Amino acid sequence: MTNERDLLLYSIPPEGGAVWAEFEAAFPGKKPDCPLTADLIELALGQADDARLREHLAGCADCRALVEAYRRAGTGAAEADTESVAEEPNSVVLTGIFTMLLAGRTEEALRLLQPYLPEVLAAVGLDPGLAGRLWEFLRQKLRSERRASQASCPEWLRDFAREMLHRDDLPRQPQPEDWKPVVARCAFRKVQASPEETDGVRRLLQTAIDRGVTNPSYLDFLRLSGDPAGAVSGEECRRVIRKVSREEKRVARLFGLN
Amino acid sequence: MIRSDLPHRAELLDALIWEGSDDDRKRWEAGPSAPAGASLMLVLRELPDESLAAAIRQGFLVKPAFEELFVHRYTAHLARWFYRWGSDSHAARDLMQQLFLRFYQRRLASYQAGDSFRAYLYKAAYHLWVEKVHRAHRPFPLDNIPEPRAGIAGPVPQAEAHELEERIDTALRRLPPDQQQVLRETMAGRKANEIAADLGLSKRAVFMHLFRARRRMEQALGVTARAVPKG
Numbered sequence: 347m348t349n350e351r352d353l354l355l356y357s358i359p360p361e362g363g364a365v366w367a368e369f370e371a372a373f374p375g376k377k378p379d380c381p382l383t384a385d386l387i388e389l390a391l392g393q394a395d396d397a398r399l400r401e402h403l404a405g406c407a408d409c410r411a412l413v414e415a416y417r418r419a420g421t422g423a424a425e426a427d428t429e430s431v432a433e434e435p436n437s438v439v440l441t442g443i444f445t446m447l448l449a450g451r452t453e454e455a456l457r458l459l460q461p462y463l464p465e466v467l468a469a470v471g472l473d474p475g476l477a478g479r480l481w482e483f484l485r486q487k488l489r490s491e492r493r494a495s496q497a498s499c500p501e502w503l504r505d506f507a508r509e510m511l512h513r514d515d516l517p518r519q520p521q522p523e524d525w526k527p528v529v530a531r532c533a534f535r536k537v538q539a540s541p542e543e544t545d546g547v548r549r550l551l552q553t554a555i556d557r558g559v560t561n562p563s564y565l566d567f568l569r570l571s572g573d574p575a576g577a578v579s580g581e582e583c584r585r586v587i588r589k590v591s592r593e594e595k596r597v598a599r600l601f602g603l604n
Numbered sequence: 605m606i607r608s609d610l611p612h613r614a615e616l617l618d619a620l621i622w623e624g625s626d627d628d629r630k631r632w633e634a635g636p637s638a639p640a641g642a643s644l645m646l647v648l649r650e651l652p653d654e655s656l657a658a659a660i661r662q663g664f665l666v667k668p669a670f671e672e673l674f675v676h677r678y679t680a681h682l683a684r685w686f687y688r689w690g691s692d693s694h695a696a697r698d699l700m701q702q703l704f705l706r707f708y709q710r711r712l713a714s715y716q717a718g719d720s721f722r723a724y725l726y727k728a729a730y731h732l733w734v735e736k737v738h739r740a741h742r743p744f745p746l747d748n749i750p751e752p753r754a755g756i757a758g759p760v761p762q763a764e765a766h767e768l769e770e771r772i773d774t775a776l777r778r779l780p781p782d783q784q785q786v787l788r789e790t791m792a793g794r795k796a797n798e799i800a801a802d803l804g805l806s807k808r809a810v811f812m813h814l815f816r817a818r819r820r821m822e823q824a825l826g827v828t829a830r831a832v833p834k835g
Contacts, residue, residue: 383704
């Protein structure tokens with residue numbers, strides 16, 4: 347659930363002077379005799395055709411523009427299901443990290459990112475063992491710059507490589523598709539690190555990581571093939587698969603890869 | 605209608621939404637005492653967000669409840685959120701219209717009665733922004749945090765955020781005890797049904813306290829919900 351305090355914080359008019367005033371002024375005003383927005387939406391969607399409404403539209407450019415906008419939005423609306431997005435359980439993470447960055451709460455955002463830093467480093471060809479240094483570097487950088495806009499992961503990594511490792515650039519420049527196995531490994535490792543998991547589950551996950559597994563369902567195959575022999579039951583394995591899948595979605599959302 | 609009647613009428617309507625049956629609501633709508641037009645809008649203005657959302661889900665007073673909840677109450681909030689996320693005004697208007705359209709068409713089908721409506725709306729708006737603006741441009745979204753606008757050090761710069769936090773705390777301490785307690789519990793991440801159980805209140809009463817607390821806080825902090833008028 348998004349934090350109530352943050353919601354209040356973000357609802358306070360920005361102290362942006364002319365920029366915010368200009369932004370706000372771009373929203374047309376509603377006059378007292380303008381119809382309900384629901385009526386305009388129904389008209390735009392062809393669900394209503396009220397003579398009084400049309401009469402009003404004839405004399406109100408703002409409402410005409412709105413009807414036209416809703417008509418356009420209605421055409422594209424079938425493509426996206428806004429509400430279904432809102433109810434996905436993992437959305438909390440996405441909202442959380444961006445909210446934190448945008449609010450300048452970089453410490454919390456970095457804490458959320460921390461478990462994934464070794465994999466991110468490996469993906470760009472750097473030693474995962476540098477995660478601690480990267481973490482400290484990011485903290486210092488974001489603290490000193492105090493700008494959420496600096497929270498660009500590839501830029502961070504490039505800066506880290508240049509400033510801390512004295513390299514010209516990153517050893518590897520991953521393409522978007524290269525991040526899928528990274529996401530999978532992040533998810534496996536995150537579940538593996540969970541204190542509630544048994545040693546058997548941890549070994550099973552380690553086997554998956556070592557073998558470069560990218561599909562959580564493959565865990566069951568690994569179990570049946572007897573890798574961490576008999577240590578994980580079928581039911582336990584299905585629970586872990588579900589947990590890894592959830593985690594994978596969470597990480598994918600975090601990196602915007604889904 | 606006399607303005608002093610408003611709290612009483614709002615209380616009755618709130619009870620009808622949360623505790624009445626569909627038949628009760630239909631009878632009320634057809635009855636002679638049901639307010640309409642501007643009078644109805646005044647009564648709806650006194651209802652918590654969650655009650656209005658519940659009414660829309662029930663198909664009860666959908667159009668006026670939608671107008672109050674989305675257009676009057678949240679257009680300004682949405683504009684500020686989109687601004688802070690880095691949208692320009694055209695994109696913000698488009699996103700807002702898409703949100704309104706989807707919510708109206710679906711009658712808030714995915715909203716869970718009892719959850720904070722504000723948090724639900726914020727999340728929906730944020731995800732629409734991510735889908736339509738943020739992610740549309742680049743594949744790696746941590747690279748995508750928008751550049752701050754000229755003259756503003758960030759969407760909520762730390763110094764400003766710190767000052768605002770202090771203002772929020774001051775305003776919070778000035779709330780009546782019951783409203784303060786409900787808002788503090790909500791800020792601590794607790795849900796309405798948990799708060800209701802602890803305080804021996806109905807969930808409806810919790811929402812009412814929360815609504816009044818938010819309104820007082822917003823007044824104290826200069827958050828004018830109706831500053832941006834039209835959706």
